Structures are given as structure tokens and as C-alpha cells.
Amino acid sequence: MDKRELRKGSLLVIAGVAGVLVVLAVIGLVVVYTGGYNVAATEQHTSFTRWAFDTTLRNSVRNRASGTTAPEGATPEMIAAGGTEYKATCQHCHAGPGVERAEWASGMRPRPPHLAEVADEWKLEEVHWIAKHGIRLTGMPAFGPSHDDRTLWNIALFVKRLPAMTPEEYAATGEPASEGSSHGENAH
Incomplete structure (x- = not known):
């Protein structure tokens, strides 16, 4: 494998990790802004x-x-x-x-x-x-x-x-x- 292929593979991994982080951030924001997590003290935590x-x-x-x-x-x-x-x-x-x-x-x-x-x-x-x-x-x-x-x-x-x-x-x-x-x- 030459340096160009190695660099391309590294960029794909970085892009994949960044993509996963963006998706997790969006999910987190959806939960926060929709009140999706039940904060009632009458319910046990998961x-x-x-x-x-x-x-x-x-x-x-x-x-x-x-x-x-x-x-x-x-x-x-x-x-x-x-x-x-x-x-x-x-x-x-x-x-x-x-x-x-x-x-x-x-x-x-x-x-x-x-x-x-x-x-x-x-x-x-x-x-x-x-x-x-x-x-x-x-x-x-x-x-x-x-x-x-x-x-x-x-x-x-x-x-x-x-x-x-x-x-x-x-x-x-x-x-x-x-x-x-x-x-x-x-x-x-």
C-alpha cells in the first residue's frame, strides 16, 4: 500500500468518525429539545x-x-x-x-x-x-x-x-x- 492509499484510508476513517459524532450530536439535541428523556422522580433511571x-x-x-x-x-x-x-x-x-x-x-x-x-x-x-x-x-x-x-x-x-x-x-x-x-x- 502506498502513501496515497494510506492517506485516503485515514481520511475515510476520520470522516466516518466525524459522521458518527454528528449523528450522535443531532440525536442528543433532539432528545434535549423535545423533552424526550423523562425527568419525573416517580420513574426509576434506566x-x-x-x-x-x-x-x-x-x-x-x-x-x-x-x-x-x-x-x-x-x-x-x-x-x-x-x-x-x-x-x-x-x-x-x-x-x-x-x-x-x-x-x-x-x-x-x-x-x-x-x-x-x-x-x-x-x-x-x-x-x-x-x-x-x-x-x-x-x-x-x-x-x-x-x-x-x-x-x-x-x-x-x-x-x-x-x-x-x-x-x-x-x-x-x-x-x-x-x-x-x-x-x-x-x-x-
């Missing part, structure tokens, strides 16, 4: 959409949290403070040992995970990053603008302890927040 979102979420959090350094030496006071904040700001969506999520949170898509069941799947730094920055299109708010970093680390430390807690230990950890607490107006 398997592909769920996989794509979960994979993107995990990789994004892992990459962005990799530069975060956890504080040294968690104390019982830090964990108890995290428990108080968790019960005030997180429990209604993420539940707790022996406590179900609020009924309204069950209608969210994606459904908020029970953190007592999945906290082991995340590193402490990743839990902190999620609490601080939130996750778009999930209902998970960014608590960084309304909570200081120490409070967010306390919450993350508490979340990492959830899988090992019994319902009795969970009930005894932290106290319900008072009206004058730092998160009173910002609870979501």
Missing part, C-alpha cells in the same frame, strides 16, 4: 443511566477528594457533635440505625442511600468532600457554604461510624439540635 451516573459520581468524588487530608485523632466529642449535626441535617434523607428516612425523601431520584449501609464504601475524605460540596442533580446540598470545616469533619467522622452502630448506640449519640444552633436555618 440501568445504563444509573450505571453512568454512579460511575461518574464515584470517580468524580474520588478524584476531587484525593487532595483532602483528614484531621488527626478523632475524639468522642467530635463524633458526638457530628451525630448532633447528622440528626439535624442528614437523617431525614439518609436515615440511621433503627431510624428510617422521612417519607418525602423516598420520592427522590436517585434515592438517598442509607448511610449506615454504604458508608464503608467511601473513604473519610470522600464523605467530607460530599458533605462540603454536595452532589448535583441528587438533592444532596453543599453544606460548605453554611457549615465550617470542623463541623463537616465531625459529620464525616460520625458517618464513617454508622455501619458499626446499633440502633441503641445511634439513639444515644449526639443530642437533637436546639433552635439556636448553627444549622437551624440551613437544615435541608
